[in-house]
Amino acid sequence: MNEVTPVEQSAVAAVDPSCARAPVGMLCELTHRCPLQCPYCSNPTDLERVATELTTEEWQSVMRQAGELGILQVHLSGGEPTVRKDLEEILEAAVKAGLYTNLITAGVTINRERLMKLAEIGLDHVQLSIQDVDSENADRISAYKGGLAKKIEVSQWTKEAGMALTINAPIHRQNIHNVPRMIEFAIECGAGRIEIAHVQYYAWALLNRGSLMPTRESFMTAAKQVEEAREKYKGIIVIDMVVPDYYAKFPKPCMGGWAKQILNVTPQGRVLPCHAAESITHLTFDNVKDRPLADIWLNGDAFNKYRGTEWMKEPCRTCPRKEIDFGGCRCQAFALTGDATNTDPACSLSPMHDEWAKVAEVESHSTPPDFIYRRVGGAKVTVGGAKEPVPGE
Numbered sequence: 001m002n003e004v005t006p007v008e009q010s011a012v013a014a015v016d017p018s019c020a021r022a023p024v025g026m027l028c029e030l031t032h033r034c035p036l037q038c039p040y041c042s043n044p045t046d047l048e049r050v051a052t053e054l055t056t057e058e059w060q061s062v063m064r065q066a067g068e069l070g071i072l073q074v075h076l077s078g079g080e081p082t083v084r085k086d087l088e089e090i091l092e093a094a095v096k097a098g099l100y101t102n103l104i105t106a107g108v109t110i111n112r113e114r115l116m117k118l119a120e121i122g123l124d125h126v127q128l129s130i131q132d133v134d135s136e137n138a139d140r141i142s143a144y145k146g147g148l149a150k151k152i153e154v155s156q157w158t159k160e161a162g163m164a165l166t167i168n169a170p171i172h173r174q175n176i177h178n179v180p181r182m183i184e185f186a187i188e189c190g191a192g193r194i195e196i197a198h199v200q201y202y203a204w205a206l207l208n209r210g211s212l213m214p215t216r217e218s219f220m221t222a223a224k225q226v227e228e229a230r231e232k233y234k235g236i237i238v239i240d241m242v243v244p245d246y247y248a249k250f251p252k253p254c255m256g257g258w259a260k261q262i263l264n265v266t267p268q269g270r271v272l273p274c275h276a277a278e279s280i281t282h283l284t285f286d287n288v289k290d291r292p293l294a295d296i297w298l299n300g301d302a303f304n305k306y307r308g309t310e311w312m313k314e315p316c317r318t319c320p321r322k323e324i325d326f327g328g329c330r331c332q333a334f335a336l337t338g339d340a341t342n343t344d345p346a347c348s349l350s351p352m353h354d355e356w357a358k359v360a361e362v363e364s365h366s367t368p369p370d371f372i373y374r375r376v377g378g379a380k381v382t383v384g385g386a387k388e389p390v391p392g393e
């Protein structure tokens with residue numbers, strides 16, 4: 001099970017492990033299965049089926065190759081990573097490869113015994129997502145009953161096991177009024193950090209943009225509340241905030257720059273420069289089953305396509321911010337302009353920006369449509385819909 005495969009041997013040959021260009025982090029989507037159905041999920045709308053997922057040995061090989069490449073952190077994500085029965089074996093390989101390990105979980109499918117076991121193996125950090133602090137609203141958003149109570153237990157077990165804890169709170173129109181309570185919730189859970197992460201409008205969130213887009217006024221109120229809480233809870237909790245693109249002047253440096261800091265491995269083993277990259281339909285992606293991870297990172301077509309700044313057009317090409325935000329998000333530029341080399345319309349210097357920003361104003365003031373819940377086939381159900389079995393999972 002633990003032999004070095006031919007793929008791994010050529011990976012070692014292909015890259016100097018001290019390579020300054022090694023990614024900092026690797027996001028591993030171990031599975032797209034998840035009992036929750038959040039309408040803003042960042043997984044692709046075309047979810048990958050269980051039968052096509054990488055095997056235990058293949059994931060272990062990915063971990064070893066990541067260590068050899070010089071990656072520092074691995075984020076074990078999904079879907080819900082704890083639905084993989086072999087999570088312990090994959091984690092063991094990551095720990096053995098010297099990676100800092102972070103489990104990104106919704107927390108509803110793990111018990112105390114298993115979490116303690118993961119801590120014993122060497123899990124460093126748990127990132128626990130919440131849908132809201134109002135349990136009824138949380139049930140409605142996730143189409144799953146009773147999730148919040150389970151998350152409180154998981155936070156307690158995480159602290160008991162001595163692991164670091166971050167609360168991840170995706171924010172949108174239907175929970176933004178609870179930002180101060182979410183920060184208090186994170187403190188009560190013993191988290192060292194909370195991420196107030198305004199939903200980014202790709203994949204499922206783009207389908208649900210009309211139900212999720214907050215008004216500019218509610219965004220400004222939440223931003224002020226975060227500032228006040230940072231002052232009030234200084235030294236107690238770190239509060240990070242991800243701003244919604246639609247209300248920003250300049251875009252975020254998406255993924256810290258294309259193929260600069262992070263890579264993403266899908267459940268089937270395709271290696272992407274960002275989790276949404278497959279939405280750029282003319283790109284092709286290599287698979288860890290066919291090519292060494294290091295070779296894909298350094299030489300893969302999709303990675304080199306928008307790496308650096310050479311590919312940029314005006315206004316980015318001569319802009320003083322081009323090494324700061326790298327022209328924003330390629331996927332958003334492609335989705336909204338049809339050309340991934342265009343400036344992200346989130347930028348106020350984009351010729352499309354004003355028209356684009358109007359969309360947010362209009363949608364945020366309209367009656368929110370029903371959620372399209374995240375599930376295979378993306379079936380439409382009412383906002384009050386309860387959990388139903390997810391086909392194909």
Ligand code: SF4
Nearest residue numbers: 034036038041079106
């Ligand atoms: S965002 Fe929601 S549906 Fe998507 S993986 Fe996380 S918990 Fe599951």
Ligand code: SF4
Nearest residue numbers: 316319321322327347
């Ligand atoms: S023009 Fe391009 S590089 Fe300049 S701020 Fe806008 S997105 Fe960034």
